[in-house]
Amino acid sequence: MPSERMKELGGAGLMAVLETPVACCAPLGAPALDQEEALATAELFKALGDPARVRIVNVLATAGGPVCACDLYEPLGLSQPTVSHHLKKLTDAGLLGREQRGKWAYFSLKRDAVEKLAVVADLKGVCC
Amino acid sequence: MPSERMKELGGAGLMAVLETPVACCAPLGAPALDQEEALATAELFKALGDPARVRIVNVLATAGGPVCACDLYEPLGLSQPTVSHHLKKLTDAGLLGREQRGKWAYFSLKRDAVEKLAVVADLKGVCC
């Protein structure tokens, strides 16, 4: 999936992709969204379009710090592979950061992604 | 799909559903999202998790007023039934209002839905 953006970003793409995961998507209220921007913006919303992932983000937001993957299986009522799948989707979308601590994996919300999300979803001032 | 909320809202459910379409979903940063709230919030994001629907919302936001369905087919490059399908999804999610003008259907962003979306997606101040 990153290969699309890699091409688009040209030579120094790798660093850009790794460091600015959500830099892609344009706000819903941007002047004139083209197909590619719309696709990137939709990807961000799609990442949050599942109740399990909404709950993961909610837990991470209220926890106020990194949370071990192992502490998510039981509250979510989902199997380990399924939770891992959702964590990957959120991480790929640039919303979560992953940190290895011994044999445990800790996940946390990424500051810049949170800010980006708020901007992208904010239509006040553009419409109505 | 509305039947779920109808039950939940009891006797006077119909009016409540019709008048407060997005009253359902809780913010991503709410204290402790339960399964049902997470599902409602995910539904809202899912409505925006498709590039065609992102573009529709974008057109409506920048148009600054109701837009005829017939003016969307060509810019989106999609068939009439497909656009109708997406408009229905957005309307069902409570994001769009529909208005019949003669034989044309005009769609516009719903003020309260736009505000709700901004609140639901805003995690600043809760996390990080």
Next chain:
DNA sequence: TGACCAGATCGACAACTTTCGATATATTTA
């Protein structure tokens, strides 16, 4: 090294989505 454990990946299945052509519905106009 070897046993153990957390998490990621694989493979498969069921459910849901997107899309369009064909058709139905509803509104205007002759």
Next chain:
DNA sequence: TAAATATATCGAAAGTTGTCGATCTGGTCA
């Protein structure tokens, strides 16, 4: 009433997604 037209609905095909059991990978500790 009949013709024309805009939108919604139907039915089907192709693709995507969520889920889990089984397995692989990588780190820890004896």
